[in-house]
Amino acid sequence: xxxxxxxxxIQPDAVTRLGLDQVRLGSAVELPRSERSRRHxxxxxxAIPQFEPGFEPIFRRGSRPAIPVGDxxxxxxxxxxxxxxxxxCDAEELAVSTAGDDxxxxxxxxxxxxxxxxxxxxxxxxxIAKPDGRGVVVVSEPGRxxxxxxxxxxxxxxxxxxxxxPVRSPAPAWITAADPAWLAELIRSRAxxxxxxxxxxxxxxxxxxREPDPTxxxxxxxxxxxxxxxxxxERPHAFFASLPGGVQRxxxxxxxxHVTALHGSLDMLVAKLDxxxxxxRDALLAALxxxxxxxxxxxxxxxxxxxxxxxxxxxxxxxxxxxxxRSLPRPLRLGDARLQRVAEVDHDAWWSAVPVxx
Amino acid sequence: MDLVAAFRSLQPIGAHLGATERRDAQxxxxxxxxxxxRLAQRELRRSDFGDDDRDSVVSTVLYxxxxxxxxxxxxxxxxxxxxxxxxxxxxxxNAGRDLQRGRRRHRSLDEVNENGQSLGERLRVDxxxxxEVQQQASAAQQQDAALDKAGRVLHAVVIPRxxxxxxxxxxxxxxxxxxxxxxxxxxxxxxxxxxxxxxAELRAAGQPFDKKELxxxxxxxxxxxxxxxxxxxxxxxxxxxxxxxxxxxxxxLGVRIQAxxxxxxxxxxxxxxxxxEAIRRRGERLSxxxxxx
Numbered sequence: 001x002x003x004x005x006x007x008x009x010i011q012p013d014a015v016t017r018l019g020l021d022q023v024r025l026g027s028a029v030e031l032p033r034s035e036r037s038r039r040h041x042x043x044x045x046x047a048i049p050q051f052e053p054g055f056e057p058i059f060r061r062g063s064r065p066a067i068p069v070g071d072x073x074x075x076x077x078x079x080x081x082x083x084x085x086x087x088x089c090d091a092e093e094l095a096v097s098t099a100g101d102d103x104x105x106x107x108x109x110x111x112x113x114x115x116x117x118x119x120x121x122x123x124x125x126x127x128i129a130k131p132d133g134r135g136v137v138v139v140s141e142p143g144r145x146x147x148x149x150x151x152x153x154x155x156x157x158x159x160x161x162x163x164x165x166p167v168r169s170p171a172p173a174w175i176t177a178a179d180p181a182w183l184a185e186l187i188r189s190r191a192x193x194x195x196x197x198x199x200x201x202x203x204x205x206x207x208x209x210r211e212p213d214p215t216x217x218x219x220x221x222x223x224x225x226x227x228x229x230x231x232x233x234e235r236p237h238a239f240f241a242s243l244p245g246g247v248q249r250x251x252x253x254x255x256x257x258h259v260t261a262l263h264g265s266l267d268m269l270v271a272k273l274d275x276x277x278x279x280x281r282d283a284l285l286a287a288l289x290x291x292x293x294x295x296x297x298x299x300x301x302x303x304x305x306x307x308x309x310x311x312x313x314x315x316x317x318x319x320x321x322x323x324x325x326r327s328l329p330r331p332l333r334l335g336d337a338r339l340q341r342v343a344e345v346d347h348d349a350w351w352s353a354v355p356v357x358x
Numbered sequence: 359m360d361l362v363a364a365f366r367s368l369q370p371i372g373a374h375l376g377a378t379e380r381r382d383a384q385x386x387x388x389x390x391x392x393x394x395x396r397l398a399q400r401e402l403r404r405s406d407f408g409d410d411d412r413d414s415v416v417s418t419v420l421y422x423x424x425x426x427x428x429x430x431x432x433x434x435x436x437x438x439x440x441x442x443x444x445x446x447x448x449x450x451x452n453a454g455r456d457l458q459r460g461r462r463r464h465r466s467l468d469e470v471n472e473n474g475q476s477l478g479e480r481l482r483v484d485x486x487x488x489x490e491v492q493q494q495a496s497a498a499q500q501q502d503a504a505l506d507k508a509g510r511v512l513h514a515v516v517i518p519r520x521x522x523x524x525x526x527x528x529x530x531x532x533x534x535x536x537x538x539x540x541x542x543x544x545x546x547x548x549x550x551x552x553x554x555x556x557x558a559e560l561r562a563a564g565q566p567f568d569k570k571e572l573x574x575x576x577x578x579x580x581x582x583x584x585x586x587x588x589x590x591x592x593x594x595x596x597x598x599x600x601x602x603x604x605x606x607x608x609x610x611l612g613v614r615i616q617a618x619x620x621x622x623x624x625x626x627x628x629x630x631x632x633x634x635e636a637i638r639r640r641g642e643r644l645s646x647x648x649x650x651x
Binding site for chain 1: 369370371372373374380381383384387388391414417418420421422424425426427428429430431432433434435445448449452456552573576577580581583584585587588591592595620621
């Protein structure tokens with residue numbers, strides 16, 4: 001065990017970025033990597049990981065319980081995407097920040113904002129802080145392992161450092177007005193999930209998939225042809241522009257994390273191809289929805305000129321997944337209104353190419 | 359502004375854009391509006407499309423493009439004027455078809471159109487002009503010629519390339535792909551489905567009908583056929599990226615592949631079914647055309 005105030009071995013700029021030079025660090029707690037966990041993975045849960053609540057702890061009865069680190073309890077759980085660490089505490093709101101060369105996917109439990117799931121990368125760090133300034137930093141140190149340190153403010157200052165990313169970014173209220181009813185319900189359910197990425201997805205879905213009445217459409221196009229703005233078309237981009245930089249970055253990081261998840265989905269779908277299996281079809285449908293979620297977030301990122309890194313990461317998986325989907329025998333009736341609508345508004349979107357009920 | 363630039367620059371105008379981007383978005387809208395109007399005139403000439411309908415289709419397509427914009431750089435996006443035009447044509451046709459479908463849901467045979475004719479009367483009256491008939495016949499001939507050419511390219515170029523690529527990666531893999539494609543094509547032309555093929559395999563192996571075994575064989579066939587199709591589709595995409603296929607040939611190849619390498623449970627693709635019929639009429643051989651070399 002490290003002694004009090006020994007810093008984790010991460011890059012100095014990451015230390016600064018995470019505000020760790022402003023806090024007092026507690027003792028290091030090593031989070032064990034579970035060698036046996038692979039055998040428990042990929043059971044029947046083929047859903048794309050949205051970190052839905054109810055994931056099972058990997059440790060069986062009689063083995064390691066949750067590990068206390070400061071005010072947090074840390075335990076390893078099994079998700080459809082592999083292992084993740086669940087951190088929970090008694091706060092109503094948490095601020096998350098990441099640093100490091102590797103991607104570090106994280107999300108807040110949609111049902112409980114005091115729970116955060118993270119998947120540590122090979123060389124990455126993540127801080128999760130409470131409003132009182134106390135929190136935990138999880139550091140993956142190459143060659144050494146995975147460590148968690150609790151921290152507290154050096155002084156009585158309780159404000160969350162500016163470097164940290166507020167987790168809650170509620171979606172705007174205007175997106176709930178949409179036709180038809182299935183679209184309104186889809187947007188509402190996405191907007192209820194916490195986190196900047198989910199808020200961006202709900203706004204993107206609203207913009208991409210709604211069909212305004214003919215008069216509104218004509219007025220919008222007239223404005224565009226005259227070089228003027230239309231309130232409804234402008235609204236999603238104005239919303240994204242109004243978000244703090246850290247929240248915008250969280251959307252981008254969320255999109256990248258979901259691109260990684262998409263790669264994993266494709267591998268699984270190819271390996272376990274079984275067209276008659278309802279579980280396989282569900283997994284395919286979930287993957288297609290995941291791609292559409294990414295496209296919805298990309299709408300906002302493109303408008304802000306921040307899409308390049310996500311598009312670059314997407315290109316290879318778009319090629320491979322597109323080929324795979326087009327090679328599936330037809331008809332493969334999934335009967336999904338969302339994908340049908342995507343096919344209407346974006347006809348060369350490969351994720352809408354699986355024939356749907358019309 | 360050229361069509362490709364317009365395709366990429368179209369996006370909603372707002373405070374989030376600089377002056378140059380706003381100007382580009384406006385110019386892009388104008389270029390695309392003009393192109394879509396022209397394409398709608400050309401593609402939706404049938405008598406059940408009036409001027410108002412064509413305007414509605416143009417505004418629907420343009421609005422959808424703006425709402426999704428800016429386009430970004432997605433894999434497979436058109437990169438030349440031909441490709442963008444093809445993209446727009448598809449969008450116009452789809453929107454036209456959706457407009458008609460929406461109408462059919464609400465129309466009864468007794469409803470009258472703006473000329474005072476009921477649908478029932480119109481179905482009995484061929485009110486197409488001679489020019490329209492001629493144009494449709496000419497379009498059908500062109501389509502036949504394109505599908506013929508696509509068939510030759512598929513069997514003489516695409517499939518041999520795919521087979522050779524597989525063989526390079528693993529000895530024997532090319533031959534296995536070749537055999538699978540022959541089987542797949544034969545099954546598609548005979549309108550078989552995977553379940554029937556799996557049953558036939560069981561019978562040929564002298565095995566009793568067992569649901570579990572049938573399921574296993576069906577799943578194995580699905581996998582084998584899916585991988586074979588993926589290899590062919592990958593080759594088509596590679597050739598398109600190399601600039602060997604123009605937009606029309608690429609589209610025609612898609613139709614040939616759908617007709618010859620997909621097993622249909624129902625005839626829900628009229629074009630694929632009619633293409634298969636045309637292939638049979640011409641007596642194209644099943645096993646000819648692709649060889650390992």
